[in-house]
Amino acid sequence: MQAVILAGGKGTRLRPFTTSLPKPLVPVGDKPILEILLRRLKRQGFREIIISTGHLAELIEAYFGNGKRWGLRIRYVREDKPLHTAGALRLIRGLAPHFLVINGDILTDMDFKDLVRAHLRAKAWATLAVTQRESRVDYGVIRTQPDGCLSEYIEKPAYQYLVSMGINVFNRRAVNLIKPGEALGIPELALRLKAAGRKVFCKRSSDQWLDIGRPDDYEAAQTLVEKNTL
Secondary structure: OEEEEEEOOOOHHHOOHHHOOOHHHOEEOOEEHHHHHHHHHHHOOOOEEEEEEOOOHHHHHHHHOOOHHHOOEEEEEEOOOOOHHHHHHHHOOOOOOEEEEEEOOEEEOOOHHHHHHHHHHHOOOEEEEEEEEEEEOOOEEEEEOOOOOEEEEEEOOEEEEEEEEEEEEEEHHHHHHOOOOOOOOHHHHHHHHHHOOOOEEEEEOOOOEEEOOOHHHHHHHHHHHHOOOO
């Protein structure tokens, strides 16, 4: 199976860690984030890895090389200019008919093969892994009627919603909707596919998931790795 890892971002939310290191090389425990991800992909049967690089690309390429050290085949595409999360896919030659795309700063215990199977069963052009999150408002929320009179008064409500996990599966034909050299994000590609009448499936997940680009999640990841729970 084939996986594309998006590792071209500057990691501005993790500064000063990312001033001299690309975000995928920031350590969690005694290993870089990206190495932890590669080891999980290997255990789940992925053998071909394509890493899209940009910021400090030479450091990522020097550390991981051709992947032989991990029993993987790794190759790279380098963005000369930022192409965002989907635009980089247009640079890749030899994409599999269906391939996994994952952000290089994600830590999760998800079964990626199960996500691929769900994608194939759905006969989708794209499958987005999503998980539920909750936001609490620390104020009393007021809703009014058109005449300005009170309609509702909700004290510190909590709202639940689905968020993208940065883990996706694409049909190779979806890449044709990206113009050569176009800077495009995966959210825009998903909406473009939907507008074209192509099926975009959302697979709900309750798996453990941390976005290491967020300082709070980065600190949580350190604790979980120390306890061997991730």
